[in-house]
Amino acid sequence: MMLLDVFVLEDENYTLRFLEKLILEHPNVESVRGFSSSSGLCEALQTHQPDIIFLDIELAPSEALNGIDLAKQIYTSNQGILLVFVTGYASYALESFKVHPFDYLLKPINKERLTKIIKEAAQRIEMQMSADSPYLARNKTVIKTGDGLAFIDWNDVYFIEKQGRRVLIHGRHGACKARCLLHELEPFLPEQFIQAHKSFIVNRDKIYLLRDVGNQSFEVSFSGYEPVALMSRAKFREYHRDFAPSL
16 A cells, blocks of 8 residues: 655644644555644755645745745655645635646545545555666666666665655765665665665665664764665674674
């Protein structure tokens, strides 16, 4: 079953909590994060990309952006996120077509309508991910990204990071956001790639330093590459003799 990460922007606290509750009850939803301001949502998007965002159009006058303005920014940077406008006025529909919204949810909120939107969003994303599955070409794994194709030579890769159901591939040329599921990559990975943590697969041949950072975790560093991965203490116990047999 396709599980969705959902963001909700709504400046009325009661409506926000009501939406969060209804959305989280849906079997296709894994997580929901609510925001009462456009700035809070924008900040969260710097580090996490949800599958779908419910956007209130009519925000408070104190907000620098209304829902449509914010949707234009999101659409420009990431057209893979599905946008659903939440509004009490159908008259906004024409202007909002500029950002190709997935759907509209009119106030007062109708639970059946909301359920239908989430189900259809899950189906859309599942179909898209099937089309985005990796494949082999000339001894490299070809992966769809947000704006094209990445030809991955696994010898150049330091680690793979799970972000929701998307993955970041950290390699010699930087980080590449792949439009596929982590388990879809696993058949393509050489044997030197190990599951170090629930959110990280690392190339053990590229490890430079393991540092105990507490909280049952080790920080994994790579020579010449600033971003780090994590290794759980359980995985360290499992693999440490591969790194240093005398320990």
